[in-house]
Amino acid sequence: MGLGGAESRGAQGITERSLEFLTVEDQIDRIGFGRFQLIAITAFIAFKIADGMELATGNVIWRGLPTEWNLHTSDRAMFVGISFAGFALGTAIGALSGDFIGRRPLLLLHSFILMPTCLLSGMAQSFVQLLVLRFVVGVAIGLALPTSVSMMTEFTPRKYRASSILAIPGFANAFGACAVIVCGIVMLRAGVSSSHSWRIMLMAGVLPDALGLLLVLFFIPESPRFLLVHNQMQDVRDVLVLIAQSNGRTKALANGGWCQPLPQAPRRRFRTMQSMLDLVSSPRLSHIMSVVVVMWCLMAVGLFGEVFLFTIYIEGRGVGRESEMWLLLLLQAAEILGLLVLLVVIDLEAVGRRKSAGLSAGAAALLAVGAAGLLHLLPSPNLSVFVTLCVLLKVVAIMPFEAMYIYTAEAIPTTHRQAGLCIGIGMSKAFSGLAPALLAALLGDSDGDLVHMSIPFAILGASEAAAALLVWYAPELQPDGAVADTLENMVSPPGLDAAGRRTHTKAVDKAVQDLVH
Numbered sequence: 001m002g003l004g005g006a007e008s009r010g011a012q013g014i015t016e017r018s019l020e021f022l023t024v025e026d027q028i029d030r031i032g033f034g035r036f037q038l039i040a041i042t043a044f045i046a047f048k049i050a051d052g053m054e055l056a057t058g059n060v061i062w063r064g065l066p067t068e069w070n071l072h073t074s075d076r077a078m079f080v081g082i083s084f085a086g087f088a089l090g091t092a093i094g095a096l097s098g099d100f101i102g103r104r105p106l107l108l109l110h111s112f113i114l115m116p117t118c119l120l121s122g123m124a125q126s127f128v129q130l131l132v133l134r135f136v137v138g139v140a141i142g143l144a145l146p147t148s149v150s151m152m153t154e155f156t157p158r159k160y161r162a163s164s165i166l167a168i169p170g171f172a173n174a175f176g177a178c179a180v181i182v183c184g185i186v187m188l189r190a191g192v193s194s195s196h197s198w199r200i201m202l203m204a205g206v207l208p209d210a211l212g213l214l215l216v217l218f219f220i221p222e223s224p225r226f227l228l229v230h231n232q233m234q235d236v237r238d239v240l241v242l243i244a245q246s247n248g249r250t251k252a253l254a255n256g257g258w259c260q261p262l263p264q265a266p267r268r269r270f271r272t273m274q275s276m277l278d279l280v281s282s283p284r285l286s287h288i289m290s291v292v293v294v295m296w297c298l299m300a301v302g303l304f305g306e307v308f309l310f311t312i313y314i315e316g317r318g319v320g321r322e323s324e325m326w327l328l329l330l331l332q333a334a335e336i337l338g339l340l341v342l343l344v345v346i347d348l349e350a351v352g353r354r355k356s357a358g359l360s361a362g363a364a365a366l367l368a369v370g371a372a373g374l375l376h377l378l379p380s381p382n383l384s385v386f387v388t389l390c391v392l393l394k395v396v397a398i399m400p401f402e403a404m405y406i407y408t409a410e411a412i413p414t415t416h417r418q419a420g421l422c423i424g425i426g427m428s429k430a431f432s433g434l435a436p437a438l439l440a441a442l443l444g445d446s447d448g449d450l451v452h453m454s455i456p457f458a459i460l461g462a463s464e465a466a467a468a469l470l471v472w473y474a475p476e477l478q479p480d481g482a483v484a485d486t487l488e489n490m491v492s493p494p495g496l497d498a499a500g501r502r503t504h505t506k507a508v509d510k511a512v513q514d515l516v517h
Contacts, residue, residue, distance in 0.1 A: 024224050024259050025158065025482060027240050033160045034247030039219045040155055041164055044148035045172040046212035047107070050114065050205040051141045052176025054083055054134075057205075061184075061198035069127045080308065082131050083138035084433025090142020091426025095276060098147060098418030103154075104222045106147045111213040114140035115206045122203035137205070142429070145169060146421035153409040153417065154225040155243070158481040162346050162353075162406050166339060170402045174335040176208070181329045188322050219246075225414040229485055233261050262486055276419055282487060284475075288411050289420060291474045292404065295357070296428035298467035299401040302364060302460045305435035306397060307331065309456055310390045317383055327387060334391045338398040346403060353407040358471030360399035361464050367393050368461030376454035386453070393460075400467065401428075410477050413484040 065071060071079075090110075098106055117136045124130040148168050156164045180201055187197045224239040237257040244250045244257070279289050310331055314324050346356045371389040378385065404424070412420035438459075 022254055022258070022260055024228050024236060024240070024485070027253060027257065027259055028155070028224075028243070029157045029159070030252045030254060031157070031240070031244045031247055031249045032252070033157055033164075034249065036219075036243045036246035037156055037160070037164065039215055039246070041152060041167055043107075043212040043215035043220060044152055044168045045175075046208040046215070047110065047141075047144040047148055048168050048172035049176035049179070049208040050118075050212075051145060052173035053180045053201075053205050053208070054137055054141060057180050057198075057201050061201055065127070065130075065198060071127065075127065077308075078131065079127075079134070081433030083134045083141075084429045086135035086138020086140075087142035087145075088138075088426045088430040088433075090139040091146055091422040091429070092142075093139070094143050094146055095419040095422035095426070098150070098422065099226075099416060102222050102226055103147050103151045103418065104216065104220065106143050107151075107216050107220075108213070110140045110144040110147075111209055111216075113143070114209050115213075118205040118209075119203055122199040124202075142422075142426060146418060146425050149405055149409050149421055149425075150418050151220075151223050153483065154223040154414065158483075161410070161481065163343055165406050165409055166343060166346075166402060169405050170339045170342075170398070171336065174332060174339065177332045178329060180204070181325050181332060185322060185325045185329075188325070223414075225485060228259065228262060229415045231261060233259070278416055278487065279419055279423065285412070285416060285420075285487065288475060289423065291470055292408050292411070292420070292424045293427050295361075295467045295470045295474070296401070296404050296408075296424050297431040298463040298470070299361060299397070299404065300428040300432040301435045301463040302361075302368065302467075303394075303397045303401045304432040305438075305456065305460050305463075306368075306390060306393055308435060309453060309460075310387075313386055313453060314383070319383070330387070331390060331394055334394040335398045338395040339402060341395075342399045342402060346406065353403060353410065353477055354471060354474050357400040357403040357407060357474075358468050360396055360403065361468035361471065364393065364397040364400065365461045365465035365468055367396055368457050368464060372454040372457035372461060375457060397464065400464070400471075404428075407474070407477065410481070410483045411475065413486050415486050 094106055114137060117133055117140065121130060121133040121137065124133060145168075149165055152164050152168060153161060183201060183204065184197065187200065221239045221242060222235070224236045224243075227233075227235045227239065236259055240253060240257040240259070241250070244253050279285050311328070314327050319327065342356060342360070345351045346353060351359075367389075371393060374389065375386070405421075408421055408424050409417060
């Protein structure tokens with residue numbers, strides 16, 4: 001049953017006044033971070049690990065593919081980029097349906113597509129078959145990543161939101177990629193033939209995804225904020241009670257878990273295309289999305305383009321297969337250092353989400369342009385210098401790209417969050433797939449010598465610089481870390497500056513505490 005009228009609430013001793021500030025976000029903040037969020041983040045990390053494994057596999061297994069397939073450098077660019085194209089299609093499907101059918105069904109659909117396709121990829125008998133299967137794997141991953149970020153945003157107390165979101169696309173991706181490379185080194189030392197090792201790596205994505213699927217099936221319900229905007233108030237309460245019970249914090253729930261319904265929800269029905277249309281027609285949303293999409297795409301070119309250049313260069317230097325894998329592992333592990341730095345600065349009041357993205361993108365631009373100049377001046381190939389520059393650039397370039405997940409999730413209301421994240425992430429992945437083709441064309445047949453490498457690095461620096469400039473056109477987020485549920489409550493109380501909004505937020509929090517104790 002729903003909340004009913006004031007009379008039914010009055011039977012529970014809850015007045016209209018006492019419900020004024022009791023939102024879903026307030027209830028989740030009161031429940032806190034606990035066992036439920038740990039289970040959810042484990043499931044979402046498992047899904048993202050499969051994504052990280054897929055990305056790393058494309059670079060690791062290339063030289064192990066059958067020689068009779070007669071593959072060339074242009075085929076490699078297609079091989080790396082095809083899964084990004086599939087990812088873009090997956091995010092388009094999620095954008096059209098996620099704000100309408102819910103978050104949880106998309107996660108289940110993801111697993112039902114990904115697991116059999118990973119197994120079939122390991123059995124591919126031709127390069128065309130492998131490309132088609134990698135495209136479908138990309139579609140499945142495109143369904144899961146934005147949905148996982150949306151659900152983690154909507155399940156987590158605001159105090160822990162940034163670190164929880166960052167664990168999914170950031171740390172999980174790095175762990176998955178490192179796991180693939182370590183497995184490659186182990187199989188190489190164990191004497192497993194390359195004709196078998198690449199098949200095993202492609203099939204391995206089933207393992208983490210199966211774990212994520214089991215956790216979602218048995219422990220993770222639909223997002224309470226999605227249910228809220230669809231006016232399913234009884235279901236909202238049930239989910240909040242489940243979270244509180246899982247965390248052992250049932251007594252922390254105010255009013256038995258009931259929340260104030262959104263006044264817009266009963267009269268506004270969300271259709272499949274509604275979210276997409278609003279992202280274009282709403283002045284505030286269209287402003288946010290236009291800036292987010294362009295920034296994210298530019299950052300993606302810098303981040304993923306560097307990985308492609310790094311792989312091409314070390315292969316052109318005649319580095320042994322095992323040494324090549326160790327260098328790839330070093331480059332991938334560099335992400336973790338950058339993510340740890342971002343984890344510290346992104347919650348600082350003086351920095352925040354927007355400035356974190358802008359400052360780190362600017363630092364990446366300076367480093368990439370400086371690297372381009374140094375590579376052009378070096379008289380002879382120098383592997384150690386090149387690897388050092390790439391590792392430093394990776395530490396910095398990962399920060400703005402990952403900060404965009406947090407900024408976008410918090411800037412867009414619940415009614416449009418799934419569509420906004422899908423479009424932003426999907427477009428960035430599409431540009432990630434285009435970067436290898438563009439850079440391969442620039443390199444030509446140079447085999448990645450340092451003089452030719454300087455031009456692509458300059459392009460990477462220019463893309464990061466453009467992203468850093470665009471950050472300052474992105475709107476500021478609410479200073480208290482609150483996220484909106486509808487377009488109508490995106491706007492702060494009129495006439496308040498940043499200091500006034502903080503004072504207002506503290507007054508609201510105090511009122512809630514007084515009412516529920």
